[in-house]
Amino acid sequence: MRTDELDLVRRFAQDGPEPPADVMDRARKRLTGAMATSAEVVPLITSSDTALDRRRRRFVLPAVAAAAVLALAGAAVGVTVSGGGSARPSTGVGIHRGSLAATELDRAARLVADDSTPVPGPGEYLYTETDSATLVALNSAGNLTPPDVTPSTIVGQSASSAPNPNTPDAGATYRVWDETHAQSWVDANDNGQARLTFSTSFFSPQDKSVWQAAGSPPADVATGAPSTASLSASGFPDVTGLPTDPQALLRTLESGAYGAANDPSVAFSAVGELLQDPKDTSAAFRSALYQAAALIPGTEALGTIADHAGQQGQGIGLTKDGVRSELVVDPSSGQLLGTEDVALDPSAASDALIQSARVVPAGTIVSWWSVVDSGIVASVSSTPAPSNGSNS
Amino acid sequence: MIGATDREPSDRDVLRASLKDPARFGIVFDRHFRSVYRFLERQVGATAAEDLAAETFTVAFAQRRTFDARRRDVRPWLFGIAINLLRNHRRAEVTRRDLGLRQATPEHRAIDEDPVHDSAVVTGEVARVAKALARIDDESRALLLLVASTDFNIEQAAESLHISPAATRTRLWRARQQLRAELGASNRYTDESSSARDIRGEASKEEQ
Numbered sequence: 001m002r003t004d005e006l007d008l009v010r011r012f013a014q015d016g017p018e019p020p021a022d023v024m025d026r027a028r029k030r031l032t033g034a035m036a037t038s039a040e041v042v043p044l045i046t047s048s049d050t051a052l053d054r055r056r057r058r059f060v061l062p063a064v065a066a067a068a069v070l071a072l073a074g075a076a077v078g079v080t081v082s083g084g085g086s087a088r089p090s091t092g093v094g095i096h097r098g099s100l101a102a103t104e105l106d107r108a109a110r111l112v113a114d115d116s117t118p119v120p121g122p123g124e125y126l127y128t129e130t131d132s133a134t135l136v137a138l139n140s141a142g143n144l145t146p147p148d149v150t151p152s153t154i155v156g157q158s159a160s161s162a163p164n165p166n167t168p169d170a171g172a173t174y175r176v177w178d179e180t181h182a183q184s185w186v187d188a189n190d191n192g193q194a195r196l197t198f199s200t201s202f203f204s205p206q207d208k209s210v211w212q213a214a215g216s217p218p219a220d221v222a223t224g225a226p227s228t229a230s231l232s233a234s235g236f237p238d239v240t241g242l243p244t245d246p247q248a249l250l251r252t253l254e255s256g257a258y259g260a261a262n263d264p265s266v267a268f269s270a271v272g273e274l275l276q277d278p279k280d281t282s283a284a285f286r287s288a289l290y291q292a293a294a295l296i297p298g299t300e301a302l303g304t305i306a307d308h309a310g311q312q313g314q315g316i317g318l319t320k321d322g323v324r325s326e327l328v329v330d331p332s333s334g335q336l337l338g339t340e341d342v343a344l345d346p347s348a349a350s351d352a353l354i355q356s357a358r359v360v361p362a363g364t365i366v367s368w369w370s371v372v373d374s375g376i377v378a379s380v381s382s383t384p385a386p387s388n389g390s391n392s
Numbered sequence: 393m394i395g396a397t398d399r400e401p402s403d404r405d406v407l408r409a410s411l412k413d414p415a416r417f418g419i420v421f422d423r424h425f426r427s428v429y430r431f432l433e434r435q436v437g438a439t440a441a442e443d444l445a446a447e448t449f450t451v452a453f454a455q456r457r458t459f460d461a462r463r464r465d466v467r468p469w470l471f472g473i474a475i476n477l478l479r480n481h482r483r484a485e486v487t488r489r490d491l492g493l494r495q496a497t498p499e500h501r502a503i504d505e506d507p508v509h510d511s512a513v514v515t516g517e518v519a520r521v522a523k524a525l526a527r528i529d530d531e532s533r534a535l536l537l538l539v540a541s542t543d544f545n546i547e548q549a550a551e552s553l554h555i556s557p558a559a560t561r562t563r564l565w566r567a568r569q570q571l572r573a574e575l576g577a578s579n580r581y582t583d584e585s586s587s588a589r590d591i592r593g594e595a596s597k598e599e600q
Contacts, residue, residue, distance in 0.1 A: 005571045009540035012434065012521040019429040019445070023438075027446035031421055034450045035414040134558050178558030191458065198556060242483065255486045261529070355565060 101299035104314050104329070109290035111334030113283050118376045125185035125192055127377045127384055131308060132369035133179040135203060135356040138211075174210040175203035175356055185380040193380045203360075242274075244284050246291035253292060264296045265320035271296075272327055275336040276369075290334070293327075302326060307338030309370040322348030323357045323366070338370035403466040407456050417453050424467060425449060428474050431541045435534065436481065444481060448474040467542060468551035475534055475552060482530055524574035532567035539564065 019027075120126045179199045186192035202208040243249050253267040271293040275286060293299065293316070302315030305328060313328040322345035328338040343349055343357035343366050354366045375384030403420055410416040428448050433441035451473050459469055525533050538549055550560040 005568055005575055006536070006540060008517065008521040008575070009525070009536050009571070012518050012525065013430065013537055013541040015518045016430040016434045017438070019426055019433075019442070023429070023442045024425060027425060027442065027449065028418070028421060030446045031418070031449050031453060034453050035417065132556075134562060136558065136562065178556070180556045180558070196556070198558070252483070252486055266529075354562065 100301040101316050102294040104301050104316055105290045105294035105299070108314070108329045108334040109287040109294070111332070112290065113287040113334075120186070120188050120376055122188075123378065125187050125377050125380060127373070127375055127382070128182075128184050128186075128371065129373040129383070130182045130369060130371050131180070132182070132367075133177045133308075134354060134367040135175055135177055135360065135364075137173055137175050137356040137359045172210050172214040173359060174207040174214070175359060176207065176211075177201045177203060183383075185377065242285065244288040246288050246295060249288050250292040250295050263320075264298055265318055265325060268293060268296050268299070268318040268325055272325070272336065272339050275327075286334075300324075304331075307340065307370045308368040309338065309372045311337045311370070313337045317342075319344060321357075322346060323354060336371075338368060340365055340369075341367040404459075407459055407466060410453075410456055414453070417449075417456065420452070420466065420470075421449050424470055427467075427541065428470060431471065431537060432474060432478065434537055434541070435478065440481060444474065444477050447477055451477070465548065468544065468548045471538060471542065471544075472552040472554060475538070478534060479530075520575070524571055524576075527574045528567065528570040532563070532570050535560075535564055536567050536571060 118126065177200065179201065181197040181199070182194065183196075184192060184194040202211065242252060250267060253270045254262050254264075271289045274289050296318065298318050300317045300319070302317050304312055305315035305326070306312050307328040311328065311330070314331050315326050315328055317324045317326040319325075322343060324342045324344050326340040326342065327336060328340065329335070330337050341354055341357070343354075343360050343364050344362060346358050346360060346362055349355075349357035357364075357366050360366060373384060377384055403423065406416050406419045410420075425445060429441055429445040432444045432448075435441075436444065448470060452470055455473070459466065525536070528536075535549065535553065538544060538552060542548075544552070546557045546560050546564070549564070550557045553560060553563075555563070
């Protein structure tokens with residue numbers, strides 16, 4: 001059997017030392033002490049002393065939030081087998097670089113600073129419902145398409161024509177959407193429940209044909225069956241230690257804690273992730289996130305765009321490796337409505353985080369995330385009344 | 393599958409029993425402390441790993457009511473807590489550095505006793521991997537070590553990371569690309585397809 005990089009990591013992992021006996025003794029005593037003091041649920045990752053000021057929260061399922069970061073942006077069009085995605089312009093009258101984007105972000109910062117996001121009271125939950133999808137390219141074995149597939153042989157088409165995954169050089173490559181429908185109910189202590197439904201659909205009928213011709217290999221993606229999980233405070237990122245000074249916050253986002261260090265696109269994505277953070281994200285912190293984003297070079301104001309759920313908002317984008325990450329911001333509240341990733345230049349997407357960006361027509365949205373409903377509810381599993389379904 | 397023989401209670405049963413008898417949680421500690429410690433030690437060194445591993449089990453004990461009893465395996469839940477603590481630890485490091493308490497740059501992160509940043513503690517091929525791991529980002533490194541330290545499949549790793557299986561697969565693919573690039577052009581490593589097959593093969597084994 002050949003050695004690959006994961007085998008080497010396994011060797012490195014196995015080379016690690018066993019914990020010495022005294023280390024285990026100390027850890028066991030620490031646990032015993034915790035057992036002695038409380039048998040109750042104690043959120044050990046706690047809010048700071050300013051908890052009262054941090055009561056305003058936006059609750060979004062962490063799974064979806066993280067997926068949105070991976071997406072680095074995404075977009076708003078039909079996830080149907082006949083769709084094949086939609087296009088966004090890479091340049092044009094609606095797109096303004098630099099200062100206008102910063103102006104829009106600063107405006108959002110002011111709006112969220114004054115926002116009054118609903119807070120669950122005793123016995124209440126904040127319900128959030130989101131949809132998201134990422135386009136993946138799979139080969140005939142059902143694995144992610146290897147990076148050495150020649151993009152030009154797959155992508156050599158205009159934005160108006162679908163690629164031909166049957167191209168011999170590409171192997172039997174087909175594309176599917178990995179979709180997630182998420183509902184979460186979170187109380188004021190960050191405990192609650194989530195219900196996730198993963199599903200899969202083909203990017204186009206052509207992709208389904210390729211899959212069938214390859215023997216209908218298992219795609220190892222969704223089952224379609226909902227799964228339920230408990231949520232707890234420790235499941236959420238702890239943002240209480242992050243600075244609210246925009247400059248300091250940006251330095252933290254560029255430090256390597258959120259991805260590659262000193263990469264503006266990583267910092268921009270981290271802003272999107274943290275804006276979806278369900279735990280203790282105060283209005284002041286959300287405002288600081290937008291202000292930090294305004295300091296990131298290369299952002300673009302995209303004008304009014306719609307997220308996948310059809311919600312209109314101000315689009316702010318940043319392009320890296322041929323893929324533009326986009327934030328869609330509610331113009332009236334400053335809240336994040338959705339994120340999108342658009343493959344603007346597939347030929348430049350060899351290092352793109354979303355590898356399917358190499359195998360779609362230019363302008364195709366390859367990942368998206370949208371809030372579709374939110375509100376305060378009285379119990380887990382209940383949903384807001386239709387009239388309260390706005391997330392603004 | 394979770395380290396228990398037929399005659400021993402499963403981790404899930406132990407957790408359930410610990411709700412009434414907290415001392416039972418010690419069984420979970422005895423079964424899994426070593427693997428959690430080793431996972432952490434490879435990333436932050438022995439001193440920080442001791443603290444983070446101990447805290448992982450203290451948090452897990454406090455949060456044991458929130459474990460979904462329908463899950464078969466507690467390890468993704470345990471490692472998920474460890475990863476959250478690891479992230480917070482790193483953020484605290486960054487904050488301390490910003491405050492001038494540490495003299496370090498991103499290129500020379502002075503994390504004490506950090507194996508991936510201190511090739512003096514490892515040798516040969518392992519040192520080569522350590523150096524490559526040191527040059528990729530923290531999240532990618534944690535995912536690679538999670539998969540390498542455990543026999544988790546994509547779904548289990550996703551549970552630990554609190555992200556979807558699809559996102560996990562994308563992130564793992566990206567991490568492996570980064571590591572492969574850092575390991576250099578002399579690469580005698582296999583292609584992505586066979587690597588993925590290895591993971592899936594183990595995944596299938598785990599799901600049995």
